[in-house]
Amino acid sequence: MHGIIMNQLRLYAEARLGAGGWERLCTVAGVPANSYNLSQNYPDEQTLAIVDALSTACRTERPQLMEDFGQFLVPAVLRVYGSLLRPEWRVLDVLEHTEEVIHTVVRVRNPGATPPMLDTRRVSPEAVQISYTSPRRLCGLARGITRGIARHFQEEIEIRDLECMHQGDARCLILVTKYNPTATG
Numbered sequence: 001m002h003g004i005i006m007n008q009l010r011l012y013a014e015a016r017l018g019a020g021g022w023e024r025l026c027t028v029a030g031v032p033a034n035s036y037n038l039s040q041n042y043p044d045e046q047t048l049a050i051v052d053a054l055s056t057a058c059r060t061e062r063p064q065l066m067e068d069f070g071q072f073l074v075p076a077v078l079r080v081y082g083s084l085l086r087p088e089w090r091v092l093d094v095l096e097h098t099e100e101v102i103h104t105v106v107r108v109r110n111p112g113a114t115p116p117m118l119d120t121r122r123v124s125p126e127a128v129q130i131s132y133t134s135p136r137r138l139c140g141l142a143r144g145i146t147r148g149i150a151r152h153f154q155e156e157i158e159i160r161d162l163e164c165m166h167q168g169d170a171r172c173l174i175l176v177t178k179y180n181p182t183a184t185g
Helices: 003-017 021-029 044-058 062-084 091-109 139-152
Strands: 117-124 127-133 157-163 172-178
Touching (some): 003 044, 003 062, 044 062, 062 091, 091 117, 091 127, 139 172
Antiparallel strands (some): 117 127, 127 172
């Protein structure tokens, strides 16, 4: 997992559990409670062990916890990668171009980085379909990041899971629709 995510996971855990929460989680997970370099990558097993310990400590299922964490993560990601976004982009534009703009740069700057593969398609002016595939199966994180981006742009969205790896599908297919209060239907 990328260092920025690990660093933010530490901050998120401390926000949820209070002082010393990170150290307790790492002890339960059996991993070192070290600091994380933003430009390095860390073993997925280590990250997932921490996430599972946090999920247990917070009494929250992993997908819901990851969705909450994804929203928490967005401001830090935008501080690092926000300059890659075009000024005229809004939430659906960012989602549509994440793979080609942000993930490509992450892979170039950090050769060992393995962000999930996103295949996005603008299905209408008001909707983007995201095909998410990753052995990590952290589609909750993808939904949370999506909600965090919408919050950043102060836009309302609806997220629908059309397919999900947690339901036995080969991928997660997520439909993100910009909320339109004047639409009828």
